[in-house]
Amino acid sequence: MEPPVFEPVDREAFTNPTLQRLWLFVYLLPIFGVIPALWQLSQRSGDRHARRVSRLAVLMAVVWVLGYGLLNGAAAATELSSIPHGVVLLANSVWGSGYFLLNVWLMVRLWRGRSLEVPLLSRLTKYLP
Numbered sequence: 001m002e003p004p005v006f007e008p009v010d011r012e013a014f015t016n017p018t019l020q021r022l023w024l025f026v027y028l029l030p031i032f033g034v035i036p037a038l039w040q041l042s043q044r045s046g047d048r049h050a051r052r053v054s055r056l057a058v059l060m061a062v063v064w065v066l067g068y069g070l071l072n073g074a075a076a077a078t079e080l081s082s083i084p085h086g087v088v089l090l091a092n093s094v095w096g097s098g099y100f101l102l103n104v105w106l107m108v109r110l111w112r113g114r115s116l117e118v119p120l121l122s123r124l125t126k127y128l129p
Contacts, residue, residue, distance in 0.1 A: 024050060024110055027057045030103045034061040053116060055125040056106075063121070064099040071095055 027037040027050075037054035040046055071092040078085045106116050 020047070020050065021110070024053050025107055027053050028103050028107050028110065030100045031061065033057050033103075052125065053110075056116060056118065056121060057103075059121055059125055060099065060102065060118075064095070067095050068092065 023036070023040075027033045027040065034057060037057040040050055040054040041058065071088060074083075075085060075088040075092060078088050102118070106118070109116055
């Protein structure tokens with residue numbers, strides 16, 4: 001009995017514009033989209049638009065994690081200071097909600113075919129690979 005013959009990978013699946021746009025939505029998923037975005041950046045291939053969206057998604061996730069960690073640290077330190085504990089926890093929840101809403105807003109803009117520019121973050125994406 002002969003071993004099965006494997007056909008080469010169908011390259012049309014990677015060049016289909018609909019699938020490429022779907023991948024852009026995946027990159028913009030809060031928290032979970034960072035992994036495929038990092039994969040896209042590590043491959044150093046693909047179109048320019050996909051790399052730009054990947055950079056933006058990774059940068060937004062890094063900024064969110066840093067802010068979340070700082071606010072959690074501040075919440076732990078408020079027991080020793082005069083700042084009410086609830087205020088810092090409220091700021092932490094607003095920070096997390098803002099991250100999710102920013103991702104949803106970018107998905108809506110992508111769906112409508114508009115630019116995915118975020119005023120401050122888009123300038124910082126130039127420094128990512």
